[in-house]
Amino acid sequence: MDTFSSPPSSGSTSPSPEAMMDQLQTQLAQAYAQEFLETLRAKCFEKCITKPGSSLSGSESSCISRCVDRYIEATGIVSRALFSRQR
């Protein structure tokens, strides 16, 4: 990993490997976030918008906030369970 400490190449040539990997990681993180958001939308729509009315009701919006919080919590519970097994 010592190559990570090498200074980034200055000049207008191709981007440094470090910059490229950073960029890749950012793009991956964005993709993960987008996928997670899509899941949140699907799950919370199913749970909270059971009968779509002419506007989003107060109880629907509060259900959505709780749903988002709980889904994030559920993700934590599941990943902790998985990692507890992996040893």
Place this chain on the structure above:
Amino acid sequence: MDSSLNTSEFQQFVQQESQKAMVNEMVAKLTSACWDKCITSTPGSKFSSSESACLHNCALRYLDMSMLIMQRFQSMQ
């Protein structure tokens, strides 16, 4: 100085990232499946103890099941 990617370094990077992606996918899939199984009512402001226990058990049982299916599949070959 060569600014192109060191092959083994890049391979390590790809390996790390694909492992991260796999773990990510696994957690996402399990959360989705266990959410559907365990959270039957509208989400409250806090999980009940039975809901969180169900989520925990669900994830672990999924692993057990995967193992069983694998064994069953291998015994068929």
